[in-house]
Amino acid sequence: MNDSPFVTRHIGPSPEDEQKMLDQLGFASLDAFVDQLVPNDIRRQQALDIGRAMSEEAALERLKMMADKNQVFRSLIGQGYYNCHVPNVIARNVLENPAWYTSYTPYQPEISQGRLEALLNFQTMVSDLTGMDIANASLLDEATAAAEAMTLAKRQSKAKSDVFIVDRGVHPQTLAVVETRAGFLGIEVRVHDCVNGLPEDGFFGVLVQYPNSDGRIVDWQALVEQAHAQKAVVAVATDLLALTLLSPPGEWGADIVIGNSQRFGVPLGFGGPHAAFMATREAYKRTMPGRIVGVSIDSHGKPAYRLALQTREQHIRREKATSNICTAQALLAIMAGCYAVYHGAEGLKAIAQRVHGLTTRLAATLRDQGVNVDHEAFFDTLSFTCANQAEADAVIERAQTLQFNLRRIDERRIGLSLDERSDEAEVEALVSIISNRSLATLAESGNALPQALVRQSGFLTHPVFARHRSETEMMRYLRRLSDYDLALDRAMIPLGSCTMKLNAASEMVPVSWPNFSDIHPFAPAEQTVGYRELFSDLETMLAKATGYHAISLQPNSGASGEYAGLLAILAYHESRGEAHRDVCLIPSSAHGTNPASAALAGMSVVIVACDSDGNIDIEDLKAKLDTHRDKLAAIMITYPSTHGVFEHHVREVCQLVHDAGGQVYIDGANFNALLGLASPGGFGGDVSHLNLHKTFAIPHGGGGPGVGPIGVGEHLAPFLPGHGQVDVGERHGKVVSAAPWGSALVCVIPWMYMRMMGSKGLKKASAVALLNANYIALRLREGFDVLYTDEQGHVAHECIIDVRPFKDHQGISVDDIAKRLMDFGFHAPTMSFPVPGTLMIEPTESESLAELDRFCAAMLAIRGEIQNVADGVWPQDDNPLVHAPHTLADITGDWDRAYDRKTAIFPLEGMNPAKYFTPVNRVDNAWGDRNLQCSCPSIESYQ
CATH class of the missing domain: 3.90.1150.10 (Aspartate Aminotransferase, domain 1)
Structure with missing residues (x-):
């Protein structure tokens, strides 16, 4: 066949070189080779049909038409997501630089010193600003970081309780994910107004927000003392920019501090990818989730960086792992750390003071206009109460007429958050919108930070945060770090199971388009028509590729996809009156995230043996099915197998499990061997996750971003992840990510990849x-x-x-x-x-x-x-x-x-x-x- 220009550029070997390899392997053609290699009984009966390959120019043009359907209003919704300026030196030299975005997770430290140093900067930034002993190298988003904080608190607390207290002021999307995770671990989440103290009965942990979701700053020190007196662990969700002015949680006794670093130079991106963070006490270091970059020495005694302690601990401890985290958000953590390096302590504090100053002027002017501003103490977020619902509706309508998005908290209350992009003209416009009156002058700036909570301690005192003020120095610093690394832009990265393939420049270009990058995840639906068209098109292509009925893009990593898929299976069993089914069979060769995800879903893991050829041992499988038939929920298999072969009895495995009343989860980590040739939904799978950072060309970015959408059969479609903040259709499953479509921004990459490859190109790949x-x-x-x-x-x-x-x-x-x-x-x-x-x-x-x-x-x-x-x-x-x-x-x-x-x-x-x-x-x-x-x-x- 005649390949499209992009296909010939994506696929490395020329037709002549393909034939040379085929000759050495003893095959006359690529088709003959595939016919012998891929078992006939799993081959697609109908060819993949997602359309013909498009040229790079045509695909970009079509995607641009979608982007233009999005309306980029000025977002003041806040709720953990803020507009910011991405410094051009970071955008050009990190985000758009393949030396950074094509690198792999730094498991080999000697060739990863640059990104390890950048991640160490991120950790230092987080530790300094939060006042905690140690920080990890990023987590997936703020909501899942809060869920991880809950389970960390459970491990560390001496309290004999299964109750976790969440303050009413925590972001609602955070609460939703915490409740999802808790529900399968035997943890009871109680929402409580912690401003008035803690309940008298027992609990093992508490989560509060500082400043809270509607902007109020609360002095939590007395609450921390009360919680510690009951042997409970206190987790605090916070804002890094606010902490440049506010006393850090570590100074008033917090045990765990989490949040999102997005406003440090990372675009909104309709919800992600953004690097969450977790900081905690030194005593918690060995059970802290995620990766930690540490300082060691090399064989000559010279300082050298490496991943420390629990690196990929799920592969060692498997179902006993403390987390199923595999990838995180390394590239975005690097960007946030570079933002701190570029601005330094003085620069960050100046940004914070400017934002706070504008917010205090806005609050004072609104009060002068008779508006009921709810709180006296705040940083960048205000909420105000209208006389009635009709007045609140009118404020929202006036704002949208002038292309401002405000946050609707409830029928009468409205919230707004200023940010790095705010200016005096914006504040004047907001006063007019909210008060419905013309404005003469703004009130003078004051200070709305509680005196007892004004930060006195220094931060970012290491020289790295002071040396790179000029763009020249910053550019050279980033070049030096990238020179220390070995990424895909230099050489082949032959990692098994990780699929380090080309991340084409044309696929990356749309990531920087403002009509995709500058949209808040909770923006009104009528402003995100282009995104929804993109998701629909991508979901349709992925469904056709996998043979499944429906796709959810919400999971923002492969492990998150595993978790979401297992929750769909459990919900399906429950809907049939079989909630007792909780046993998950997993082959001994499986990825470590499989048993870890099953354990997080509250399932009992039973291991199935493999034979001497690395295949699932059918006799052992039958024995385990006989033993656990009444409680069987699912089997998790990887295909092709983790051992890198096409197992010829995969259909038999699926049928045996279905006959026993279970569901079949097929891990999509190795889907790059199947795309266009076979589909898991066609040979027995009920659900699969796909690693878009493997098969579908999203770059690994040094350990993230990843996207791990799940495909499901029609019977599981109603149990795909829903979302409490945004309508995602007829999907009623548990929410697994903070944003409704997870790491939405990078979904442009697989869309471009699939459209430029076309049906035949994907099969050939x-x-x-x-x-x-x-x-x-x-x-x-x-x-x-x-x-x-x-x-x-x-x-x-x-x-x-x-x-x-x-x-x-x-x-x-x-x-x-x-x-x-x-x-x-x-x-x-x-x-x-x-x-x-x-x-x-x-x-x-x-x-x-x-x-x-x-x-x-x-x-x-x-x-x-x-x-x-x-x-x-x-x-x-x-x-x-x-x-x-x-x-x-x-x-x-x-x-x-x-x-x-x-x-x-x-x-x-x-x-x-x-x-x-x-x-x-x-x-x-x-x-x-x-x-x-x-x-x-x-x-x-x-x-």
Whole structure:
């Protein structure tokens, strides 16, 4: 077939190179290859039909027509979402820079020092502003951060209670997600007016907002003391900009502080993606959810950054994990941290003072006009009470006539929040709108912060927050950090199960369009027609691709999608009078988020064994079904399997589970091997989540953003996530994200991808992904054992190579091989998952034959180096593998090793002379955990 121009640019191998690979694999054509590889009984009966491929220009033009249907009113709705200025130096050098948005989660610290430093800046910013000991490197959104705070409080509290108190002043979308999470963990949420104190009966935790949802600033110190007296843990949701002026929660006893960093230079984006945060006490560090960046040392004692403590702990503890978090919002956390670096303490405080000053002038002028402003103490948010509902309606109508969106709190009360974009003219317009009178002059600015709560302590005192005032310095700082990293813009990232494919520039362009980026998630429906058209079109394409009846875009990560899918299953069983069904079967090879998500949904996890070929053990499955038939809720499987093969009995597995009364959850992590070839809804699935940051080209961004929508069969459609703030249609399931469509802004990326690929292009992408993986497996068999294959010796979209024997015989570990790959200019494959001591490799369809060969040459050269150790050419304790990676400092200093410098840094002839050097040597993980430091280190530590 004749591919569209975009398809030929997205798919790495040329037609000639495809044929070369097919010849080596013994196939005459790509169709013949796919026919043998993908089991016939799961193949699509009808071709995928989402339309023909569009050119980049045509797709952008069509998307622009949708964007133009959105109306960008001035949003003063607040409720945790604010307009802000994205500094152009950050927009151009981070948000729009593939060195930042194509990087992977920093599990290999030596090639991630730049983004780790940027995330450490974010953590330091959060710790400083909240007054807490430690902070994590971001969470998904404020509402899920509050839910995580609740479960953290439950783990840490000494109170013998299952009651969690939530103040009435907490954002309603936050309360909704907290209630969802609590309902499946045996936690009772009680909404209480905490301003008047706490109830007398027992509770294990409390959540309050500071300032609260309608703007009021409450002194919570007495409440904290009362809660602590009852052995309860206090969580505080807060606003980082307000904390530049207000006493931080850590100074008046809070145990956990959460919130959203969006207003620090991240667009509204109709609800996301935005980086939430959590800060807490040092004593809570080992049960804190999410990732923590810590400072360690490398093999030469030089400071180096790494992920600390609970990195991917769900893969270790599985159903006993404290959270199912896998991705977070790293790219957005980096942007927020850079915003603080750019502005510094003085700049942030100046922004806050200006916003507060305008708000106090607005309040004073409204009072002069006879408006009943509700609170005396506030930061940037006011609420006022109208005489009746008709008057409130009139205010909202006048505001919208002048293109302002205000917040309707209830029948008579209206709220508004000023922000970084507010000015005096806006305040004058608001007075006229609200009072319905012409205005002569604004009242003078005052101060509406309670004197006892005015911040006295400093923040952002580390030099990094003072050195980059000029754009020149900021630009160079961002360039230096990106130079420290190895991202997809430099080389193939062959991570199995992670699908690091091309994030095309044309897909990224619309992210910066104001008609998508500058819309509040709770804007009126008539202003978001273009977004709703986008969602409808994207959901329709995803439904056709998966074979499901309906799609929800609300889950803002893959793990969140797992959770939402399981909740839909539980709600379905409950609707049939079978609420007792709570057992979830999960194969032993499953992603760690699967059992963690099931546990969060209150399900009992039962493990199903895998056979020696990595497939689900059918006999063990039958035995588990017999044992748990009466309580079976679901099975969670990944297809193709986590071991990287097409299991030929997947239909039998689905049928056995259905016959036992259960539902089939198919994890979509590996959907890049199926798209256009087979659909989970067509071979037995009832629900699947899709990782849009894998199969559908949303970039990984150093560990997020992700989008994890779920597709469901018709019987589960009514139980898709609903939303209390916005009408999302006939969907009545539990809300799982703060915003109705989750990370809405980045949905433009998969829309562009699917429209530019078209039906045939998507199918070909899957076929070439399979081809590239099998070509690599064939090449690497020259030096390594490939662990799992089908009966013909083929893999699916990824392959697992066994390097365990080298540890036993030559003392060379999987870590040594991963670090040595860095000297060749490559990110390591996935290590030790799903089999400890192995490497799982996934090339994707975007890599050219030349890049595949370059990677294979590096791996085979490493195999030769291992042989040198085996042959005694190099000692086990002095060879290029155990000393890897090598830095410029290594080769310019004294040299007393058993191999020469050229072998260290140019191990293959013809390597690029502009090769990548890691900025640090091998990082000492154990030292970092023993000496945990997760904020910016002192300058002296570098000397």
